[in-house]
Amino acid sequence: MDEVRSGVARYAAAELQDWIGRMYLAAGVRRQDALATARVLVRTSLRGIDTHGVARVLVYLEKIRSGEINAQPAFRENERAGVLYFDGDGGLGQSVASAAVGAAIARARTAPVVTAIIRGSGHLAALGLFALEAAEQGMVALICQETPPLMAPLGSSRAAIGNNPIAFAAPVAGGPPLVVDMATSVVARGNVLQAVRDGAVEIPLDWAIGPDGQPTTDPQQALKGAMQPIAGHKGVGLAMMVQVLAGSLSGSATAASAAAHGATSSAGNVSAFLLVIDPAQVIGRVAFDDHMxxxxxxxLEAAGPSGRYPGQRAAQCEADRAVGGIPVPAGIVRELERAGEIAGLPFDVAPLPG
Known part of the structure; x- marks a missing residue:
C-alpha cells in the first residue's frame, strides 16, 4: 500500500532486462554491450542498489547520444610483465567491466593471482556486482574505480578528489558470497541525485558540503559542492589509495580533465584496478572454505540472531525481488519512457499486478 501511495510499481526483472537490452540495441549500441548493460543494471536493482541500477538507464543513453560513451567500441586486451591491460575503448562500463573480469578469471584458472588495469571505460556503477560475479566462480576479487573529483573534507572550496569506490568479494561455501561495496564518501553521489529526483527538501547533514565548504542539508547545494568522506581523513586516505591504483597506475587523465570540464558522478572514460585471486591454488579450496x-x-555468533555478513542482505533482496518484482518509482518510469522515445522503442513493460 505504501508503494502504491508513493507512486512505486513493481516490474518483472526478466521483462525489464529484455526491454533495456532491446532499447540500447535500437539506440545503436553494439549487441554484446547492450545485453551486458541490461543484465548488470537489472541485477543491481534486484540486489537493492536502486540508485545504480535501472535508474541509470536514461543517463547512459544520454551519454551515448552526446558521444561521451562509445556505442560501438572495440575492446582490446594484452598482458605485459604479468599485468592484464584491458581497454574498453570508451564503451558502456557495465560491458567493459564484465568482459575485463571474465578475462581476469580465465587467466586466474592457471595463474592464481591476476592484476588488471581497466582503461577507457564508461561509468561502472555498482562495483560490487563485478566482484560478486567473480566470487560466484570461486574467486576472491577486489575492484576499485576512480571518479572525477566529487568529494572533499570540510572547509574545502570545491571538490578535491573522487569518492573513489571500492568493492571486494569472496566465496562462502554453503552461503551467498561475502560482498563489500562502498564509496569512500558517506554515501554515493547517486543518493543526492535521487533526492533531487524525488523532490526531497533535505538530505542528512553529514552527506555533503555546499559551495561554502560547510555541511548542507539542501540537495541542490550539495550538487554544487562536494560529498563528505567517510570517517574524515580516513575516507580521504582510502580515496587516495584508489587514486593511485586506478588512476596513477593507469595514467588516467580523468581527475585533471574533470577539473577543467566539470565533474559528474557517472563520467565516462574512467579507469579501474582489478585483482582476482584463485584461493584453490593459493591455499587449497577446502582449507580456504574451512577458514572462511x-x-x-x-x-555471526557474536553478532546475535539478527547478525549478517555483508552480501547476505543483498542476496535475500535479490531472491525476494526475483519473485515479487523490482520496485520502480514513477519518476524512473518516466525516464524509461523518455529513453524509449529517444531510441524509438516505447517502454511497454507492464507492471506486475497488485
Missing part, C-alpha cells in the same frame, strides 16, 4: 567458515561463524 570458522571466522564467519565466530562473527
Amino acid at each position: 567458515a570458522a571466522w564467519l561463524g565466530t562473527y
Whole structure:
C-alpha cells in the first residue's frame, strides 16, 4: 500500500532486462554491450542498489547520444610483465567491466593471482556486482574505480578528489558470497541525485558540503559542492589509495580533465584496478572454505540472531525481488519512457499486478 501511495510499481526483472537490452540495441549500441548493460543494471536493482541500477538507464543513453560513451567500441586486451591491460575503448562500463573480469578469471584458472588495469571505460556503477560475479566462480576479487573529483573534507572550496569506490568479494561455501561495496564518501553521489529526483527538501547533514565548504542539508547545494568522506581523513586516505591504483597506475587523465570540464558522478572514460585471486591454488579450496567458515561463524555468533555478513542482505533482496518484482518509482518510469522515445522503442513493460 505504501508503494502504491508513493507512486512505486513493481516490474518483472526478466521483462525489464529484455526491454533495456532491446532499447540500447535500437539506440545503436553494439549487441554484446547492450545485453551486458541490461543484465548488470537489472541485477543491481534486484540486489537493492536502486540508485545504480535501472535508474541509470536514461543517463547512459544520454551519454551515448552526446558521444561521451562509445556505442560501438572495440575492446582490446594484452598482458605485459604479468599485468592484464584491458581497454574498453570508451564503451558502456557495465560491458567493459564484465568482459575485463571474465578475462581476469580465465587467466586466474592457471595463474592464481591476476592484476588488471581497466582503461577507457564508461561509468561502472555498482562495483560490487563485478566482484560478486567473480566470487560466484570461486574467486576472491577486489575492484576499485576512480571518479572525477566529487568529494572533499570540510572547509574545502570545491571538490578535491573522487569518492573513489571500492568493492571486494569472496566465496562462502554453503552461503551467498561475502560482498563489500562502498564509496569512500558517506554515501554515493547517486543518493543526492535521487533526492533531487524525488523532490526531497533535505538530505542528512553529514552527506555533503555546499559551495561554502560547510555541511548542507539542501540537495541542490550539495550538487554544487562536494560529498563528505567517510570517517574524515580516513575516507580521504582510502580515496587516495584508489587514486593511485586506478588512476596513477593507469595514467588516467580523468581527475585533471574533470577539473577543467566539470565533474559528474557517472563520467565516462574512467579507469579501474582489478585483482582476482584463485584461493584453490593459493591455499587449497577446502582449507580456504574451512577458514572462511570458522571466522564467519565466530562473527555471526557474536553478532546475535539478527547478525549478517555483508552480501547476505543483498542476496535475500535479490531472491525476494526475483519473485515479487523490482520496485520502480514513477519518476524512473518516466525516464524509461523518455529513453524509449529517444531510441524509438516505447517502454511497454507492464507492471506486475497488485
